[in-house]
Amino acid sequence: MTKILVCISNVPDTTTKITFTDNNTQFNTNGVQFILNPYDEIALARAIELTDGGKGSVTVINVGEAATDATIRKALAIGATDAVRINAKPHDAWYVAYQIAEYVKANPFDLILTGRESIDYNGSKVAGMLGELLDIPSVSIIKKLDLDGSTATVEREIEGGKEVLSIPMPFVAGTAEGVAEPKIPNMRGIMGARTKPLTVVEPAEVKTFSEVLSYETPAPRGQVKLVDAGDPAQLVELLHTQARVI
């Protein structure tokens, strides 16, 4: 029986236009729909595939306040066995990793998956921090994951290529596209999700090391300069003499 833990985040939908309030110090959640982080959906889908047919169980864990329960239920509807929510605001990656590590120390798993990054803060940090806190291997961005007994074969993305690794369980990995296709919950899953166990755990005390002070959006670009479709040589000229990028 393979016990897999999938760490999930509750993030703004990918179509969200990002704005801020309170003098650009707070993310404006007004009218924003929150979803299961797309990379975590990939982790969850692969965890379900790997444990399908009674080969194991999939627990999802989230560090968040009660508002994230809808996203946790979605993960249960997709096929997770049970869920844990650590009842705290996810202050930063270190805080989240610390809380999950504390839970895992008391409740061991064979494999811990995270998405390669959350699409809000994009830190790619929780997997590595968890690995360090638990003193087990971690791989930050994987494109493929297969299990053979207690050893896994993973493909890690590197610049301009890939690396194939063999890793004994337990370890932590951050999943990216290619590991699995996200699964869409069916009606039976949605009905069943209501009664699956969701345990709420209070957080451990820990000091944090970072604070977001403010946000800004990228500077707007000037008006586009259009070049005649029949004369792309003019574009090449502009890129060379005006933009100086070629």
Add this chain to the structure above:
Amino acid sequence: MPVLVYAENAGGKFKKSTFEAVSYAKAIADATNTGLTAISIGDVAAADLAALGNYGAEKVLNVANDKLKNFVNQAYASVIAEAAKAEGADIVVLSNSFSGRGLAPRIGVKLQAGVADGAVALPSIEGGKFTVKKTAFSGKAFATVELTSAIKVVSLTPNSYKVVDGGADAAVEDFAVETKESDFKAMIKDIVRSADKVSLPDAEIVVSGGRGLKGPENWGLVEELAELLGAATACSKPVSDAGWRPHSEHVGQTGIAVSPNLYIAIGISGAIQHLAGVSSSKVIVVINKDADAPFFKVADYGIVGDAFEVLPKLIAAVKAYKASA
């Protein structure tokens, strides 16, 4: 207390993103009136190690240990954290490359340090307050983060800081470190690195294609233009989802975020998720037959026209430019 920078190599050679990280770390060292020490792990030629001085390193710690020849993040993080302790460094800089993302969080935990990942500008250090600007919301925004720990780890987004050279050779010292067995559980079975292609995250120019190209058989035009410009090829999400191109080429909110000097988008309409991944590009060129495509609103230069008519002419124009240059 010097700044420590990890000088990453790929197959024994330093990359441009490494020189960017060393130049960036040098600027931090200058701002804090301290020196810069670089650490290299693996099999790098002595001349290349000394040449890190060109970018501002005064001293280079060389870890030439057979067990550490290939990157294993767990073991490398241990070595870098040990070097930080040995040097008394309170700021550790590395590139936010694929490997850097595996290292920074582990180093952060080992040193009880706050980690600022994906920095896009030099930190501000005033009155003991250390803040740095980093990407957030997948390129749709930036966040200014304060690190409140005694030691700080900063990873630099590739292509966001200019390489500064002109220094003298650095002094290279061997750095011996005890490795522990438990750091080597992950075993590398194979490394595949295509030497002839420009890697997308490092690329200074990116040529990207969307659904407007109609099928994978038409990518020859994209590849030809990319090769002429020394560019990497990329694509939009529908293209990689359809299997026309590999996922590793998918640029956008759920793919890879790039910050090249020049991003050329061909037949991509510019959905908000795609724009997130390219917003840090310095110059954006859009070629699309639909004049109302949202991508034109965030482009610097545009051509309204059919890709199959424009691309051959553009390729010819680039060839002519190269012949005259």
